Amino acid sequence: MSVTSTYPEQRSAGQNNRKLILLWLGLLAIPLVAVILFAVFQPVKVVPRIGLAPGFIFTDQNGARLTNEDLRGKVVIYNFTTTSCTAPCVDSAPTMQGVQALLARLDTEGIPVKMVTISLDPERDAPQRLGEYAQRLGADPALWHFVTGAPERLKQVVGGGFGLYYKQEDDGVFEFDPMIALVDGNGILRAQYKRGLPDVDFVARDLGLIFDEVRNSTGAGGLVYEAAHLFACYATY
Amino acid sequence: MSDQTHETEHSPKTGGHSVDPQLTDDPMQEASLHVEKWEGIWIRVSVGMTVVFIAAITLAALSFGISVPGATARINPATLNDPGSPFATPGLRELAPGKYEAYMVAQTWNFLPDKLEVPVGAEVTFYITARDVVHGIKIAGTNVNMMALPGQVSTLRATFDTPGTYNYICHEYCGYVAGAPIGHHTMYGQITVLPADETAQVTTE
Numbered sequence: 001m002s003v004t005s006t007y008p009e010q011r012s013a014g015q016n017n018r019k020l021i022l023l024w025l026g027l028l029a030i031p032l033v034a035v036i037l038f039a040v041f042q043p044v045k046v047v048p049r050i051g052l053a054p055g056f057i058f059t060d061q062n063g064a065r066l067t068n069e070d071l072r073g074k075v076v077i078y079n080f081t082t083t084s085c086t087a088p089c090v091d092s093a094p095t096m097q098g099v100q101a102l103l104a105r106l107d108t109e110g111i112p113v114k115m116v117t118i119s120l121d122p123e124r125d126a127p128q129r130l131g132e133y134a135q136r137l138g139a140d141p142a143l144w145h146f147v148t149g150a151p152e153r154l155k156q157v158v159g160g161g162f163g164l165y166y167k168q169e170d171d172g173v174f175e176f177d178p179m180i181a182l183v184d185g186n187g188i189l190r191a192q193y194k195r196g197l198p199d200v201d202f203v204a205r206d207l208g209l210i211f212d213e214v215r216n217s218t219g220a221g222g223l224v225y226e227a228a229h230l231f232a233c234y235a236t237y
Numbered sequence: 238m239s240d241q242t243h244e245t246e247h248s249p250k251t252g253g254h255s256v257d258p259q260l261t262d263d264p265m266q267e268a269s270l271h272v273e274k275w276e277g278i279w280i281r282v283s284v285g286m287t288v289v290f291i292a293a294i295t296l297a298a299l300s301f302g303i304s305v306p307g308a309t310a311r312i313n314p315a316t317l318n319d320p321g322s323p324f325a326t327p328g329l330r331e332l333a334p335g336k337y338e339a340y341m342v343a344q345t346w347n348f349l350p351d352k353l354e355v356p357v358g359a360e361v362t363f364y365i366t367a368r369d370v371v372h373g374i375k376i377a378g379t380n381v382n383m384m385a386l387p388g389q390v391s392t393l394r395a396t397f398d399t400p401g402t403y404n405y406i407c408h409e410y411c412g413y414v415a416g417a418p419i420g421h422h423t424m425y426g427q428i429t430v431l432p433a434d435e436t437a438q439v440t441t442e
Binding site: 088090155156159160161163164165177178195196230232 | 299304312320321322323330331332333334336338362
């Protein structure tokens with residue numbers, strides 16, 4: 001570090017240069033430190049983007065067509081079951097009723113929400129039976145759809161797309177694990193509650209995080225949310 | 238500190254004909270510290286390599302979606318055999334034509350299951366967790382190389398486009414019984430990828 005030159009101009013130039021480098025390093029360090037602090041303290045929490053939700057064309061309880069495109073721009077809560085799901089089959093319908101009650105008292109701030117029950121048993125769950133099932137559950141027809149489709153398509157959508165394994169036993173009973181899934185308005189799968197049924201509180205928290213993201217990710221806020229996704233700032237259970 | 242400021246403030250005036258910005262081109266090292274030419278080159282190469290490696294690891298981790306163990310995939314090892322848990326019946330399940338999921342349990346000292354058969358072209362999502370201690374899984378010839386931790390589900394996807402056999406091993410030393418032919422080194426399994434014609438036979442049988 002000792003200055004070998006005896007010329008005063010050169011010595012001051014070298015120190016000037018060093019100051020300039022320190023200044024640049026300091027300026028570079030500010031965003032770096034900011035990024036590290038963001039990744040460590042995670043001030044913004046998000047729900048992970050698991051992948052693209054599958055496309056589908058199904059028939060609902062009124063015999064009308066329902067596609068994934070109809071649900072674009074809406075946050076959708078899916079569950080997968082059959083109308084004849086009784087013990088030992090674990091039914092996700094009570095949790096969905098809980099979510100419906102939650103949505104009634106939750107302020108979604110103008111963000112449209114839908115609920116969709118996909119029946120895995122198209123042979124028995126004809127539209128009429130789905131309609132009766134909907135009435136039995138006290139479903140709001142404007143909010144909650146009950147759909148099913150051809151077995152091969154169901155397998156592609158539910159198995160291949162949502163990643164839920166199900167199988168019809170020889171006695172006609174469907175064997176599957178209960179699952180509830182959240183899909184956002186862009187058609188991206190955001191949550192799969194796969195291991196057992198989730199508490200309605202967990203669903204409420206994840207819905208709240210998605211609503212926050214939709215509201216706040218405009219302009220520079222969008223970059224903050226992208227950073228939160230990049231650094232996996234996920235809410236924990 | 239104040240001296241330096243003083244000097245820098247002075248430099249434009251004392252500089253006279255040789256103006257300051259031009260002088261900053263003069264490399265600082267030459268003025269202050271003598272570095273051998275080849276030593277300097279090697280210092281730059283080693284610093285450059287470190288930067289490239291850190292960037293490559295970061296990019297690879299982001300582009301392959303690699304994540305460190307976290308709260309999003311937790312599971313209680315005591316509940317693995319509960320009814321409804323996919324780990325209670327480990328093995329391969331067909332989600333949709335050509336798409337499979339494989340639930341696997343690593344335990345001292347074997348994998349459940351230790352044999353898998355998939356048709357060629359199958360896309361398999363592996364879910365693996367450990368029942369007792371830290372294990373690992375490496376499926377030779379694929380990108381699957383994961384830790385299997387108790388309390389955590391590790392997930393990776395692989396597509397098997399070439400028929401043949403793929404061995405998988407535990408690559409995390411997990412102990413052994415002294416004197417007994419059992420332990421970490423006996424913990425392995427094999428995936429058989431069936432060619433298209435044999436797959437047709439299996440499905441029609």
